[in-house]
Amino acid sequence: MEPSGNEFLRGTLKTIVLKLLTERGRMYGYEITQSVKERTQGEVILTFGALYPVLHKLQQEGLLITESVEVDGRLRKYYTLTPSGNEMAHQKVSDFERFVEVMKALLQPVPALSLGH
Amino acid sequence: MEKLNPQQVEILYRHLVWNGTDEALFEELLDHLACEVEHYMWIGLPFETALEKVQLEANAKAVKHLRKTYQIELTMNEEQLRKADLDDIVFQFRNKAYGAYDLRQEYRNSLRTALLMTVGMVLMMMALLTTVSTGKWTYLSVWGLVWTVGLLSFSYAVGTCIRQRIQQRYRIVR
Numbered sequence: 001m002e003p004s005g006n007e008f009l010r011g012t013l014k015t016i017v018l019k020l021l022t023e024r025g026r027m028y029g030y031e032i033t034q035s036v037k038e039r040t041q042g043e044v045i046l047t048f049g050a051l052y053p054v055l056h057k058l059q060q061e062g063l064l065i066t067e068s069v070e071v072d073g074r075l076r077k078y079y080t081l082t083p084s085g086n087e088m089a090h091q092k093v094s095d096f097e098r099f100v101e102v103m104k105a106l107l108q109p110v111p112a113l114s115l116g117h
Numbered sequence: 118m119e120k121l122n123p124q125q126v127e128i129l130y131r132h133l134v135w136n137g138t139d140e141a142l143f144e145e146l147l148d149h150l151a152c153e154v155e156h157y158m159w160i161g162l163p164f165e166t167a168l169e170k171v172q173l174e175a176n177a178k179a180v181k182h183l184r185k186t187y188q189i190e191l192t193m194n195e196e197q198l199r200k201a202d203l204d205d206i207v208f209q210f211r212n213k214a215y216g217a218y219d220l221r222q223e224y225r226n227s228l229r230t231a232l233l234m235t236v237g238m239v240l241m242m243m244a245l246l247t248t249v250s251t252g253k254w255t256y257l258s259v260w261g262l263v264w265t266v267g268l269l270s271f272s273y274a275v276g277t278c279i280r281q282r283i284q285q286r287y288r289i290v291r
Contacts, residue, residue: 029145030152048149048175049183052142053190060191068144072120074151075144 009044013054015096016046018063018081018089026078029055055079063088119158121151125168129154132172136180139187140212146183150175219285226281234274240267 020035021027027035032055033046058064063085068075081089121129129150138146150171157167188210193201204221213219244264248254255261 028148030149033149034156047179048146049179049186052145052149052183053187056141056187057190071148073123074126074148076148077145 010050012096013046013050014058015089015092017051017054017058018085019093021064021079021081022086022089026080028076028078058085119155121155121164125154125164126151128168129171132175133180136175136177137184138180139184139210142183142187146175223281226277230274230277230281233270234278237267237269237271237274240264241271243267 016036017032020032024031024035029048029051033048033051036044036046055064059066059079063082064079065082066077066079068077070076126147129147133143133146133150153171153174154164154167157170158164162170193206193209198206204218208218211218240263244260244267247260256265
């Protein structure tokens with residue numbers, strides 16, 4: 001995606017992460033980046049620099065819980081939604097859908113107004 | 118899927134240390150980079166090329182950017198900031214386990230204990246010297262009272278000191 005796309009992405013990162021977790025249950029950081037990449041056919045690439053601060057923030061807010069599991073001799077941190085996280089995910093997704101609708105309306109060409117002459 | 122061996126993970130580990138990765142993100146980032154290398158190897162690159170590619174992506178600038186974003190995102194909110202004392206603010210995102218944080222937190226207690234111990238010792242010494250020079254001793258006199266007060270404050274200070282030591286040891290073991 002173009003650099004300006006990144007700007008739009010920043011505000012929606014939380015929504016994306018929460019939404020993915022509602023679908024997949026338990027995920028680790030790299031898995032989230034891969035999943036986003038696959039589903040958008042490489043249009044959206046989450047960098048680790050953007051992802052991990054958001055994950056830790058969500059955890060701090062009590063929306064996610066983590067568990068560390070040893071995989072291939074490395075510690076892998078899995079994230080799961082808490083009940084309030086689940087609620088927040090639905091809230092955020094519906095908010096975002098509304099936002100997209102509003103934006104669409106805003107971007108549509110306005111039909112000519114002065115027809116009554 | 119290709120798996121990295123411990124030596125190969127070690128290379129990534131050193132790369133992250135070299136670039137000054139935040140402690141709170143270290144394990145996760147290591148796994149992330151290892152997964153990336155494994156992914157590149159899986160699509161057919163040799164280990165060296167895959168490693169180079171990943172190291173280029175996770176260069177010092179990217180890691181620094183991550184640390185910055187992290188600190189902005191996870192800084193204390195208004196309420197936490199209101200409750201926090203100066204030590205908490207100074208030591209946010211710094212290594213608390215190193216010891217300076219504990220020293221600062223304990224400072225008031227240590228000062229009080231030391232003061233009580235000194236005052237107690239001086240009072241006891243005064244009472245003792247007076248008793249020796251006059252050659253009389255009874256608890257029911259001014260110097261007897263001075264001795265008792267000195268002894269009490271000294272033993273209280275020693276007791277506090279020992280209790281703090283035990284607590285500190287317990288905390289480190291935990």
